Amino acid sequence: MILKANCKINLGLDILRRRADGFHDLETVMFPVAGLYDEVEVVCTDASGVTFRAGGLAVDCAPEENICVKAFRLMQRRYGVDGIDIRLDKRVPFGAGLGGGSSDGTAVLLAVNGLFALGLSEAELIACAAELGSDTAFFVRNTPQLCKGRGEVMEPYPLDLSGMTLVIVKPGEGVSTREAYAGVRPRVPEVSLAERLKRPVAEWQGLVTNDFERHILAARPAIRAARERLLEAGAVYASMSGSGSAVFGLFAGHEKGERLKALSPFVFEL
Numbered sequence: 001m002i003l004k005a006n007c008k009i010n011l012g013l014d015i016l017r018r019r020a021d022g023f024h025d026l027e028t029v030m031f032p033v034a035g036l037y038d039e040v041e042v043v044c045t046d047a048s049g050v051t052f053r054a055g056g057l058a059v060d061c062a063p064e065e066n067i068c069v070k071a072f073r074l075m076q077r078r079y080g081v082d083g084i085d086i087r088l089d090k091r092v093p094f095g096a097g098l099g100g101g102s103s104d105g106t107a108v109l110l111a112v113n114g115l116f117a118l119g120l121s122e123a124e125l126i127a128c129a130a131e132l133g134s135d136t137a138f139f140v141r142n143t144p145q146l147c148k149g150r151g152e153v154m155e156p157y158p159l160d161l162s163g164m165t166l167v168i169v170k171p172g173e174g175v176s177t178r179e180a181y182a183g184v185r186p187r188v189p190e191v192s193l194a195e196r197l198k199r200p201v202a203e204w205q206g207l208v209t210n211d212f213e214r215h216i217l218a219a220r221p222a223i224r225a226a227r228e229r230l231l232e233a234g235a236v237y238a239s240m241s242g243s244g245s246a247v248f249g250l251f252a253g254h255e256k257g258e259r260l261k262a263l264s265p266f267v268f269e270l
Ligand SMILES: C[C@@](CO)(OP(=O)(O)O)[C@H](O)COP(=O)(O)OP(=O)(O)OC[C@H]1O[C@@H](n2ccc(N)nc2=O)[C@H](O)[C@@H]1O
Pocket: 010, 022, 023, 024, 025, 026, 028, 096, 097, 098, 099, 100, 102, 132, 133, 134, 135, 136, 149, 150, 151, 177, 178, 181, 241, 242, 243, 244
């Protein structure tokens, strides 16, 4: 079974409070990006355990630490499944706030559910995904969702950006999620993100904010510059995605020509 494990962007991200368990309550809208994905192939084998091969971008952790392998181990513990081979073709930049790793992990959960005919419900899959990470649950649905709690409490947030063009820029340096959370000052906004996002996209800049930006952009001029370039190029809205370092811009309409391709290889017509 071959799955396209697509990434996401965050349309706004409010960090409301730090919790006793060390996580943060947040409010964000996660929006899937179908055009940028890792390929995850999962097949059953006669051997016991898991074999894992990775190609494409080299992920900076040991195979046993790869979230694909962790996802299999979780399913093994919970449901007693055994014997799979996973092949990952990594294309989504990591340390990027694009949730590529989380998407890979959820892809393995979904593949195991299918290959072993476990028949898990959406709620059960979400519970498995939430054990693996905080933005993993989103990829079970993979449609625009308003995410709360530590990210795993979701409700659909229909948002139509069709007709726009999305440009994602990944600066050379990465930001780890843990580092990003370590520098935030949580606060509850007067008007919730869900309300602010109801305004037209043309009004989002300055209104639909990402609480990681204040300290990450101050410390990392290259990320700030990447966001500025998107605005200078005419983006209606530009922001860092999640914990960064990727930034994205939404442009009105679909363009002929290579102008936006000069900014980044990641240009998608929505
Ligand atoms: C920031 C967000 C926004 O969508 O995504 P990314 O930008 O990384 O893709 C998510 O909250 C990332 O979710 P995820 O990448 O699954 O994080 P996890 O593995 O669960 O947690 C990594 C670490 O981040 C911190 N963490 C994560 C989620 C959360 N709500 N509060 C936290 O404080 C904790 O320190 C935790 O140990």
